[in-house]
Amino acid sequence: MIITSLTHHALTQHAARALGILGAYWASLVRQGDLPLWSEVDPGQIQDALDHAFLAERFGHCHARIRVAGGAVEEMAGKPCKGLPLSLLIRANDRAVFNEAVSACCIAGHPVEIALTSEEDVAKSEISARLVLYPLRDSTGRVAQFLGGLAPVGNAIYRPGPFGVVEVMTDCTPSHRSRLRLVVDNT
Template sequence: MFGKSDEERDVVSMTDREKERRLAPIRLLEAYWHGLAAQSGAVPLRSQIDPRGIETALEYAFLAERIAPMLAKLRVAGTHLNEVMGMDTGGMPLSALFAPKDRDRLGEGVAQVFADGACVRAELRGEDGFGRSALSGHLLLLPLRSDMGDMTRMIGALVTSGRIGRTPRRFHIASMTVTPGFEIAPKPVAQAPHRVELAETPAPFKPAPRQSEKRPHLRLVISND
């Protein structure tokens, strides 16, 4: 009586489908990161990132470097970030994409990425104003290690929904989720075979005593008769 009819079960929400399509770059980047982490049992190195592994997400992805406990500088950024800001974002602080009152909150998340190896996800809302229509966004930040092994790099992605309109477009943080300290199982380490101590001291080898030589019981007698 209260179940869905066959027609209702066949209906596919276009809103959900559009959201899944929009978030596909973020899901791809996150799955790629987890794949690298599972291989080594640790936060991936910056040098392990192969653009071919995230080819369909490159437009929305970026690499950043720690310049202060709560600040990261964009080193490489996809074309979508340039479109949002209306300029080349390479070399800019990540905080430049956010409204001034939201930068401290972003900085708290950035600090946890570098200090704890945390994952940060944020729902964003674009600033309003003349020539700026409604714009929403999704942000993902993931930690990376430098070749020296220190956690001073990050990889992330920013996707938006709506017309960008007049640039630059900066964002407010509607919500933020921080997952601290990824629990990555370390790779098993081969252990040396365990030496088993004998319960008793082994007795020294003693050769058996020599037996005196005996004459053979049979003798060969040759007779020429």
Template sequence: MFGLGGSGEGVVSMTEREKERRLAPLRLIESYWHGLLGADGLAPLRSQIDPRGIESALEYAFLGERIAPMLAKLRVSGTHLNELMGLDMAGMPLSTLITPEDREQLGAAVSKLFSEGLEIRLRLVAEEGFGKGRLTGDMLLLPLRSDLGDMSRMIGGLVTHGRLGRTPRRFRIESISMRKPGQAPIMPAPLPAPVAAREPLLGLAESQAPYRTIRTPKAPRETGKRPPYLRLIISNDD
């Protein structure tokens, strides 16, 4: 920090200024999305999104769609996401960016985004290793409606701080906050319990069923008896 005297007046925090600069693309995406919200807080339509409205944030932005209750696929991906993973992320699940052990947490948050129209913010820390130094990230997820009116689309952004290093770079989730548009953030503690097995693919339909545990029935034990549909037939025609 730099100051003009011992009183603290005129002190400028370079850390805060750097943070504001780094998060500027997410703030632009968020403010643009808020400008498209309906008077009743209804999420904007996917067709309302004009790339020119977030031109300076396009490399960090992405568009996605719901393909299962807890899973979203990227349809359009900014160049920064592609650089992080070392491949074109368009067509890939959003969870590809997250380490396997934290994907259930992401799935629970994605489910809330689509079912309740919540704004989601994630604080991320990348895995480290050979050629992979300290790298942190911030992700923003905002709901959109399809042209049919169902909440099955999203717009989001991902910015990082640190050296990229060797790719791919996947992230652990450090924290998640959620909120209704215009309300204070909700800190989930804990997140909704994940399902034990992935539910069937439902396309763009939205499931209203509550979280539940799916148990696999036990296989019947072998008894050594013949199945009831097998019969012994003896022919005396010869």
């Protein structure tokens, strides 16, 4: 019993760290206020987070399709995710809210974090997972892809399958590198 608890705790700590790695990596790619290009994503740079990471491609106004997903993402989804709409991770009655969050991420170009629950009654449930979406642009400058992550939270026990949406948080202040300008006065 103790070993299971310690294992669950260690895995949960790794999952939280993985989401932190994804966020820091995405922020490091933001240059002078421009969102990172899809082609700039290097899986080798987020190796410790790959199990909880996924890449998704936007289609339509507010939808995305998973192109590749780590093993922990597929385990939490309860099925292989490649080619599936991202919204299939969400219960049918919460998909409208989820799709609005995806749309906001595309339009505003800011990361989105979604607190999820595996409980049937969202109002009475505890947060059991976090899903993050980081916008990526294509060569035309349009947000067309996402670097994302999905990880369990705390001691919550989740069931594989669709999640309910508890809360959507948007980051209205993406990390920007300092904008320094060299001014030379030769007078």
